[in-house]
Amino acid sequence: xxxxxxxxxxxLSIIMSAMLFGCSSQEDTVCIDIDALSGELLEKAEFEDELxxxxxxxxxxxxNIEDYVKAKVYISSGATAEEIAxxxxxxxxxxxxxxxxxxxxxxERRIDFESYIPKEVKKLDNAIANRFGKYVIVCVSxxxxxxxxxxxxxxxxxEE
Amino acid sequence: xxxxxxxxxxxxxxxxKRKKYTSYLLVLFAVFAAATSITVWxxxxxxxAKGETSSNSASESGTEQADNPESSATESKNDGNSDVxxxxxxxxxxxxxxxxxxSYFDDAVFIGDSRTEGFILYSGLSNxxxxxxxxxxxDTVFTKPxxxxxxxxxxxxxxxxxxxxxxxxxxxxxxxxxxxxSSVFIEKYGEIIDEIKAINPDAIIYVQEILPVTDKVSQSHxxxxxxxxxxxxxxxxxMAEEKKVYYIDTGKAVAGxxxxxxxxxxxxxxxxxxPYCLKWLEYLKTHTVTNTER
Numbered sequence: 001x002x003x004x005x006x007x008x009x010x011x012l013s014i015i016m017s018a019m020l021f022g023c024s025s026q027e028d029t030v031c032i033d034i035d036a037l038s039g040e041l042l043e044k045a046e047f048e049d050e051l052x053x054x055x056x057x058x059x060x061x062x063x064n065i066e067d068y069v070k071a072k073v074y075i076s077s078g079a080t081a082e083e084i085a086x087x088x089x090x091x092x093x094x095x096x097x098x099x100x101x102x103x104x105x106x107x108e109r110r111i112d113f114e115s116y117i118p119k120e121v122k123k124l125d126n127a128i129a130n131r132f133g134k135y136v137i138v139c140v141s142x143x144x145x146x147x148x149x150x151x152x153x154x155x156x157x158x159e160e
Numbered sequence: 161x162x163x164x165x166x167x168x169x170x171x172x173x174x175x176x177k178r179k180k181y182t183s184y185l186l187v188l189f190a191v192f193a194a195a196t197s198i199t200v201w202x203x204x205x206x207x208x209a210k211g212e213t214s215s216n217s218a219s220e221s222g223t224e225q226a227d228n229p230e231s232s233a234t235e236s237k238n239d240g241n242s243d244v245x246x247x248x249x250x251x252x253x254x255x256x257x258x259x260x261x262x263s264y265f266d267d268a269v270f271i272g273d274s275r276t277e278g279f280i281l282y283s284g285l286s287n288x289x290x291x292x293x294x295x296x297x298x299d300t301v302f303t304k305p306x307x308x309x310x311x312x313x314x315x316x317x318x319x320x321x322x323x324x325x326x327x328x329x330x331x332x333x334x335x336x337x338x339x340x341x342s343s344v345f346i347e348k349y350g351e352i353i354d355e356i357k358a359i360n361p362d363a364i365i366y367v368q369e370i371l372p373v374t375d376k377v378s379q380s381h382x383x384x385x386x387x388x389x390x391x392x393x394x395x396x397x398x399m400a401e402e403k404k405v406y407y408i409d410t411g412k413a414v415a416g417x418x419x420x421x422x423x424x425x426x427x428x429x430x431x432x433x434x435p436y437c438l439k440w441l442e443y444l445k446t447h448t449v450t451n452t453e454r
Contacts, residue, residue, distance in 0.1 A: 048427070049427045049428070050427050050433055052282060052433065052434040054281050054282070054284070055284050055286070057284070057286035058281055058284065058286055061286065062281070075281055076431075077278050077282070077426060077427060077428070077431035077432060077433055077434075078274035078275060078277055078278035078294065078431035079426070079427050079428035079430065079431040080428075112293065112294045112295070112306075113294065115295055116274070116294040116295035117294075
């Protein structure tokens with residue numbers, strides 16, 4: 001009886017570990033071309049303003065993120081809260097921290113725009129800020145096309 | 161006894177010689193001290209005479225032209241501000257000068273609203289310090305906690321007190337065009353200048369004129385109008401002259417022939433797109449006041 005219980009415990013532990021490993025592996029297999037996805041969002045999502053890219057030094061200042069591997073960020077002229085940011089990190093832990101910083105930025109922008117251009121707050125409330133494995137995607141746009149664009153992109157990547 | 165006598169004579173002679181050399185040294189020292197004192201007195205007198213002369217000529221002519229930016233900001237101690245140059249014509253915008261590199265802005269702070277915020281982001285001037293915020297105005301620059309310093313949000317002026325800088329670029333006014341009294345606007349603007357001078361009396365302070373908006377916005381917006389912007393700019397220019405700070409007619413960098421912002425310059429007619437921010441940067445780089453005496 002004792003032996004049986006011991007064997008059962010070990011077997012269950014192995015099975016649960018395998019399940020966890022399987023989940024993380026699946027997540028880690030998401031592979032995003034930063035330039036391609038940000039370009040698709042820029043082209044197909046709805047924006048009122050013309051967004052322009054900013055360089056790495058500005059990205060680091062804006063998002064308070066230093067440890068990304070690669071990033072593409074497009075910002076508005078100041079007329080709107082619209083923005084696109086796609087980050088690649090070297091692992092999920094770094095990506096989680098990056099996502100936290102992105103969410104802080106969205107919250108701060110919300111406070112700024114509340115008193116400046118209140119109609120932009122809705123875009124910030126509906127902003128996309130998600131992590132996919134080691135990638136973080138942020139999109140503040142007018143409308144809800146961004147989610148579909150990202151979903152289609154990732155589905156296509158998974159099929160390849 | 162004889163030997164003692166001889167020694168006494170030798171000692172006496174040596175003593176006399178020592179006294180002679182000592183007196184020579186004392187005389188030399190006295191001459192040297194006198195010469196030094198005369199030189200110092202003469203130098204001081206000359207410096208005072210020069211200071212009086214330049215002060216007199218500035219008050220007589222009223223508007224002495226300074227064509228050479230190199231001579232535009234030399235030290236003068238006449239009014240208590242060590243950086244007021246009484247040969248520079250503060251009533252006129254900063255003249256065109258040799259183009260500086262981006263590194264010129266290494267020790268610069270940009271203070272302003274969303275337009276300046278966009279300028280910093282789009283121009284890539286990451287080496288400059290940017291104390292900007294959407295909707296920031298000449299009064300809230302003292303009170304609104306918008307700058308993150310050491311994990312805490314503080315006002316722009318509080319942040320400036322904790323910052324090392326040598327130059328300040330200021331642009332305010334677009335958000336204040338809706339204020340009922342222009343006098344209140346310019347009074348508050350003046351307080352900003354006074355505070356910056358108190359924080360850093362040696363800083364070069366540039367006040368930039370408010371950039372125009374598109375004609376479409378000027379015609380349709382309830383209060384943002386180019387006529388009002390022009391009125392504010394005239395007040396800012398007058399204030400710059402009174403406060404002896406440098407006025408930059410930045411609007412010339414981006415305005416069209418009619419003085420408005422071209423329609424393609426800004427999606428909303430107010431906030432400049434990247435190409436126009438780069439024109440703005442180019443203008444600042446060719447309109448600087450250098451002071452090699454600093």
